[in-house]
Amino acid sequence: MNLKRLVASFIISSLFLTGCTNDSATKTVTNRAKQQQTMTKVQNDVNEIMNKDYNYVLNNMGAPYSTTYWIDKYKINNTQTIEELNETGIVGLVYPKYTADNELEGSALYIELNNNKVVEVQTYDFGTYEEDEVLEDSSLIVMDKYSNEGxxxxxxxxxxxxxxxxxxxxxxxxxxxxxxxxxxxxxxxxxxxxxxxxxxxxxxxxxxxxxxxxxxxxxxxxxxxxxxxxxxxxxxxxxxxx
Known part of the structure; x- marks a missing residue:
């Protein structure tokens, strides 16, 4: 299951999460509040997004904190743009949970798509993460893309x-x-x-x-x-x- 590896990626990268500037704080909090409401609905009933495509997820949940792509090294020749990766192969989306004070709550919603269809939805608590569950693949390029970094x-x-x-x-x-x-x-x-x-x-x-x-x-x-x-x-x- 690729979501296990996605947890490892987020644990490391979450160390770099910072607050917003004053100019954008209100908008960010509002967007996150809406996002958290949708996340709660999905947690209560994964059928809300199961089998939906990439665009449906983003339209309903907003941009994820990060996106992870598992790309077959020997098929990458068929890909020309990053956008194409959203609709082919395996994609993992990370949506961290925040408190009412706009602080990281300590867990995140992980959504996995395969060939542009949601196939798995999980919530992970970083405190229960076990590193030995991270999978290794010998034929892949793993790409992590962050929405508001770099x-x-x-x-x-x-x-x-x-x-x-x-x-x-x-x-x-x-x-x-x-x-x-x-x-x-x-x-x-x-x-x-x-x-x-x-x-x-x-x-x-x-x-x-x-x-x-x-x-x-x-x-x-x-x-x-x-x-x-x-x-x-x-x-x-x-x-x-x-």
Whole structure:
């Protein structure tokens, strides 16, 4: 069951969850309140979303905190965009529960889709999580995408020589970026060593349709560059297929 591995991913990433700015706090709380109401309905009756598609889930529950994709490494050549991943293969969505004070409650709703249909819905308490239940797959690329993380200013990245990070431990880049969580983490479960980090690039709070991609092997940066959003899957495919 892939949801077990999704729990592990969320436990680690939840350490980076932070509060909202004052300007967006009211809207966020309102959206979360609506989301929590829907989550309660789903918990009481999973048939609310069972067998529904990806768009139905998002339309009724809003954007998840994170989305995990399990991608067959040898079928990734058929995928051109991240959006296509939402409708093919196995997808896991994480919806954390919040208290009335907008604090993490300690559990989350996990929704798994297979070929664009909800096939499993579970609520997990992090306190009862057992690491040995996490599954391993030798033919997969695992990709974690976070809805509101990994946002950088384009001009800041263009003003530095990114090549100076190549050959160095990724920790040096993380420190330079003030340990911002990537928008996307992707891991090659075959080599067990290759991974990719992706950061969204904005300019004056507007999306630039560009990303910073970091290619890692054994925790060291092999390559780092700025690419268009539409090339993310191609670049990832080329790197993992090397």
């Amino acid at each position: 946002i950088l200013e384009l001009s800041d990245m263009e003003s530095i020589n990114l090549n100076t990070f190549e050959g160095n431990p990724v920790d040096e880049l993380h420190k330079y970026l003030n340990y911002i969580t990537p928008n996307i983490d992707a891991y090659d479960m075959v080599s067990k060593s290759k991974s990719i980090e992706v950061y969204k690039l904005i300019h004056n709070s507007v999306n630039t349709n560009k990303t910073l991609m970091v290619f890692l092997d054994d925790g060291k940066i092999e390559k780092i560059n700025i690419v268009g959003d539409s090339f993310v899957i191609k670049q990832a495919r080329d790197y993992f297929n090397q």
